[in-house]
Amino acid sequence: MRATETFATREEAEAWMSSEWSGLLEEGAESVSLVEGDETIYQMGLGEE
Numbered sequence: 025m026r027a028t029e030t031f032a033t034r035e036e037a038e039a040w041m042s043s044e045w046s047g048l049l050e051e052g053a054e055s056v057s058l059v060e061g062d063e064t065i066y067q068m069g070l071g072e073e
Contacts (some may be wrong), residue, residue: 034058034065046052046059049071054070055068056070056073
């Protein structure tokens with residue numbers, strides 16, 4: 025499991041995920057969650073639908 029990443033803004037988090045997408049898939053990640061405080065903002069599956 026990859027360590028948690030921290031970002032100042034949601035836009036920075038989305039840009040990072042966009043650039044890391046293929047690497048996450050290669051590592052076997054199935055989804056990515058954007059969490060703010062104790063709230064999950066959204067969870068996105070990485071696999072093809």
